[in-house]
Amino acid sequence: xxxxxxxxxxxxxxxxxxxxxxxxxxIREIGERLNISVPFLTKIFQKLTQAGLMQSLRGPSGGVxxxxxxxxxxxxxxxxxxxxxxxFTECVLGLPGCGEAAPCPLxxxxxxxxxxxxxxxxxTTLADMARRIQEARLRLTA
Amino acid sequence: xxxxxxxxxxxxxxxxxxxxxxxxxxIREIGERLNISVPFLTKIFQKLTQAGLMQSLRGPSGGVxxxxxxxxxxxxxxxxxxxxxxxFTECVLGLPGCGEAAPCPLxxxxxxxxxxxxxxxxxTTLADMARRIQEARLRLTA
DNA sequence: CCGTTTTAGGATAAATGTATCTCTAAGCCG
DNA sequence: CGGCTTAGAGATACATTTATCCTAAAACGG
Ligand code: SF4
Ligand code: SF4
Numbered sequence: 001x002x003x004x005x006x007x008x009x010x011x012x013x014x015x016x017x018x019x020x021x022x023x024x025x026x027i028r029e030i031g032e033r034l035n036i037s038v039p040f041l042t043k044i045f046q047k048l049t050q051a052g053l054m055q056s057l058r059g060p061s062g063g064v065x066x067x068x069x070x071x072x073x074x075x076x077x078x079x080x081x082x083x084x085x086x087x088f089t090e091c092v093l094g095l096p097g098c099g100e101a102a103p104c105p106l107x108x109x110x111x112x113x114x115x116x117x118x119x120x121x122x123x124t125t126l127a128d129m130a131r132r133i134q135e136a137r138l139r140l141t142a
Numbered sequence: 143x144x145x146x147x148x149x150x151x152x153x154x155x156x157x158x159x160x161x162x163x164x165x166x167x168x169i170r171e172i173g174e175r176l177n178i179s180v181p182f183l184t185k186i187f188q189k190l191t192q193a194g195l196m197q198s199l200r201g202p203s204g205g206v207x208x209x210x211x212x213x214x215x216x217x218x219x220x221x222x223x224x225x226x227x228x229x230f231t232e233c234v235l236g237l238p239g240c241g242e243a244a245p246c247p248l249x250x251x252x253x254x255x256x257x258x259x260x261x262x263x264x265x266t267t268l269a270d271m272a273r274r275i276q277e278a279r280l281r282l283t284a
Numbered sequence: 285c286c287g288t289t290t291t292a293g294g295a296t297a298a299a300t301g302t303a304t305c306t307c308t309a310a311g312c313c314g
Numbered sequence: 315c316g317g318c319t320t321a322g323a324g325a326t327a328c329a330t331t332t333a334t335c336c337t338a339a340a341a342c343g344g
Contacts (some may be wrong), residue, residue, distance in 0.1 A: 059341025201311025
């Protein structure tokens with residue numbers, strides 16, 4: 001479904017949102033907490049900052065933090081920033097230039113399920129998830 | 143979503159189902175018809191025959207054909223034979239051993255959408271698709 | 285200003301997925 | 315049987331993803 005990088009990015013974003021700590025958090029701390037390779041996670045956060053979702057600061061007491069409120073960042077935003085929009089635009093058979101005009105046989109069935117997927121991720125904010133994590137002690141790591 | 147191999151396998155299976163020609167069809171013919179690398183497609187059909195979905199015959203007038211009626215083969219069968227069941231069992235955050243017992247924060251939302259996806263593919267047979275292809279001249283290739 | 289900490293960015297290595305190649309085995313035909 | 319055709323299977327190349335490494339740039343703290 002998602003690339004490993006995207007899974008890591010989602011877990012890291014959910015972890016940060018659950019902290020309720022406004023200020024920079026170092027990537028090393030996040031990686032160690034979630035058992036994710038710190039150098040790899042650094043690359044992922046670079047994408048998130050370049051996409052404008054996070055902002056970063058170097059040096060001691062530096063790290064990464066949300067560029068806007070977790071209330072205004074959806075899972076969709078994170079996914080697209082890391083994996084690109086292909087999952088929500090390209091489609092099951094991978095045919096070039098497909099769509100309503102020249103549909104493949106699956107099109108009618110598939111569009112009924114692709115939209116709910118997109119809506120789910122587009123309507124769920126990091127803050128929503130953070131509330132769930134705190135209420136039910138849900139886990140982000142093994 | 144699916145691997146390229148799985149996309150090719152689905153397209154090939156749908157093509158065969160749409161033929162209404164009971165008998166062996168050579169992989170070379172399928173590959174050339176659908177613009178898919180013939181050696182790679184051969185590998186994919188090896189998986190489908192090993193999974194018991196197709197049967198094969200070597201030599202002239204050989205090729206591959208369905209091992210049981212296209213009415214009894216679902217898209218789910220093809221997907222699992224090629225990509226494995228991970229898409230339908232493993233889940234969004236890729237956490238090991240996740241599930242109802244130790245859910246991640248997305249679990250409740252995600253299960254509402256994963257089941258429809260699985261049902262869609264599990265309830266659609268190759269014969270269903272073949273009918274749609276013939277009725278509406280739907281395409282399988284660029 | 286200098287040493288330390290931390291992200292940024294590019295280069296490199298390992299692993300996986302995609303595609304090709306070669307040889308074998310099976311089947312057909314004369 | 316001998317030559318041709320086709321799938322099977324393993325080895326090999328290529329591409330992409332995943333992960334690591336190294337040097338720089340920015341920030342802080344003495
Ligand atoms: S389902 Fe629709 S959008 Fe997806 S490959 Fe088929 S025609 Fe294209
Ligand atoms: S949604 Fe459920 S099954 Fe999927 S990773 Fe989260 S806990 Fe596991």
